[in-house]
Amino acid sequence: MRAVPWFLASSLLVAGTLHAGPRATVIPAKAIAAATQLREQALASNLGYEITESLTTEVGPRLAGSEADAHAVQWAQAKFKALGYDKVWLEEVHFPKWERRSEHAAIIGDHAQPLSLIALGGSPGGTVEAEVVRFADLASLEAVPAGSLAGKIAFIDHHMERARDGAGYGMGSKVRGRGPSAAVRAGAAAYLMRSAGTDSHRNPHTGITRFDEGLTPIPAAALATPDAEQLTRLLALGPVRVRVALDCGWDGEATSYNVVGEIRGRSKPGEVVLIGGHLDSWDPGTGAIDDGAGVGLTMAAGALIGEMKQRPARTIRVVAFANEEQGLYGGKAYAARHIGDVGKHQIAAESDFGAGRVYAFRSGAPEYAQGAVKQIADVLAPLGIAHTPDEGGPGPDVGPSATQGVAWASLRQDGTDYFDYHHTPDDTLDKIDPKALAQNVAAYAVFAYLAANADGDFGSEAKKVTPPQE
């Protein structure tokens, strides 16, 4: 998951609800019965975990545009085929390539000691040794006069709050996204931030940042929480000089792929229910919770539907999106390529918030389809999932398609611990509870199967929109 999470973007995406379908969308009783059985099968299956284990073990970290990313694309193609998907293909995605080579930092002088930090994605390389000026929050840095930090290192010490819905990441990701530009405007030579995370380990949190147009980028990095606290304690004793040495930066263009697999529908194969996650990851961990889990659980949900005695009416399309982390490139490319097919998308939902249990469900579908949404919610309820009609939006990669009019659903995951590991070296397989992942597989399988069997639609309709600017 990257800078603009779905719960912030949701206000963009509630359009289309005034479209009046011919009649209320309904799910047949036979499909409800089959989905109930599917739910229990999925709960008893370890397939989602096994797929996630395979990706994170055999490929490991897969920074977009890297050799490992290409390996992940091969892996996804092969895995879809091995799982019995009927059709598997690639769709090209282009983006600038950013590379990390090394990063070091240390306090200089009387209290000399190393600091644990990680370059932000999009940071240029460079070595800066300078005095640190601390700001408690983003607003404080944005308020300083232009040029007032000339030759200094700007440091934002914002503390991100823990929340089940990840609400604290709203400001956390702003500190990462806007802080560097604010530092440049203030004249700073480098930018440091306390990690946008909720843990207290020596595993700093990376993530993409952007410099506003016309600004000259400066080295930008995140300190691990204990290191941000150490720096803050030392600053309370007097001036502190820090040496930051980053070797990283943009390096040309890269091509990767959205990898798509389909379980063909029995009677309306041209209409699709889309589920998916993103295939790329940040590089320090193995991308288990972000977003190996999303890929694994949606691949598993599709595969379990494919094994049913009777296929659903519509096709289940599972997409492993390319390069979500650096700017939703895969989601945008999908939306651009399929802009003529909006009406063929029954509904879409993405999993990109870790591997915690799903606790809430909604869809932004129009009123005439909310009866069917309620029917789905009733089958999800035994999984501990509440129907929350007013909360949640599409996942980040589904966002651009939703903006174009594709109907969407939200299966909200418990993200209480998500930002302990998100974008850190600690995003590894051991952080996933196989039982919680199976609950996710069950939820996605039920949702996809029932939506694919509905009599009627969920409101997908092409809109004249300008896609959100990155």
Next chain:
Amino acid sequence: MRAVPWFLASSLLVAGTLHAGPRATVIPAKAIAAATQLREQALASNLGYEITESLTTEVGPRLAGSEADAHAVQWAQAKFKALGYDKVWLEEVHFPKWERRSEHAAIIGDHAQPLSLIALGGSPGGTVEAEVVRFADLASLEAVPAGSLAGKIAFIDHHMERARDGAGYGMGSKVRGRGPSAAVRAGAAAYLMRSAGTDSHRNPHTGITRFDEGLTPIPAAALATPDAEQLTRLLALGPVRVRVALDCGWDGEATSYNVVGEIRGRSKPGEVVLIGGHLDSWDPGTGAIDDGAGVGLTMAAGALIGEMKQRPARTIRVVAFANEEQGLYGGKAYAARHIGDVGKHQIAAESDFGAGRVYAFRSGAPEYAQGAVKQIADVLAPLGIAHTPDEGGPGPDVGPSATQGVAWASLRQDGTDYFDYHHTPDDTLDKIDPKALAQNVAAYAVFAYLAANADGDFGSEAKKVTPPQE
């Protein structure tokens, strides 16, 4: 804390209990009353935490023999003086110097990805790229024929168990101490182990190792737990090649110092109650739980006793021991220097097991002093500390003195979480609960004060012994 913890060494140290004092040792009622008040004052004080914060912030990591270690010695001298200690001095300690410069490892080939690892203290540098052979435990590696691992990397995947008393470290430290020599005997080119720790973070655990005499050392390192699991999963899929590159090694001799501070006793200033911790730390963290806490809490206990209206009869001696981590050099040097003073030591106790609450108390004192031990236990009881006459031994640095006949006490700390952080980058101040640390200060202050006021002794008596070989 290093390779040989007190709970393993305790069997060496129960001698001396047959010495019969002239009469039962007793603590006067007035002292009991004063200690009860001292206990409450210590519980309400943040001094132990403040001292620990000062050391771990202003000095940070302090590998024995490094510049930071010298800085720590200056810090300790200055801190004793600032705390009002009556006498502060240094005692030289000599040892070989080991340095860490860098360490990298990666899986090579189809599943190429980096591994998080850390060189073991005492490892030579070197770069090895070879196939990995996994062993579930130390015994399995020790059982292979000599030379059978020629050109391979030996990997012991022992899982250390969590326990309040740290019992799992018995085998964990053996895997670290004996594994490398077993690997050399088997012909291996390098040695890897799953960290001797109980966490699952990308923060590997270092610690000292030794190569048996006559063996040619090989690069030896510990993988973080998630990395050991990753390697094990990949080995289940087929042969795995790993590249290990360590830049580290022994580099001449170094001198550091035991730093000693005394609160002079009112009527028997030549007799001392010794408490302390060790000043050095491993380098990846800031040595907060190992053993900044031990130094901070014993310095604070002495200082609080120094502030009492009436000083105890005997002197409180607080020792910040040099280079515990690489072979108890400070503890051995202290024992060697003070071998003629055994009888002047009323009793000794060291804190070197983190910053968790003390839950049990005992002393190896002879029978005639156990009444006084019980009196101390009664004042400790409201702190949640049980009197456990059969468990516990002196701390590692007190061990050599105890072997020479110095009476000792044990204040056992809850180490349930200790091996989550021990010897890792994650051993930082945020892992310490200030209230738990204050409970430790209260326990040490009560113990030291009461022992220093006892009518009679705890059995210190010079013995003809051979100190334990390192």
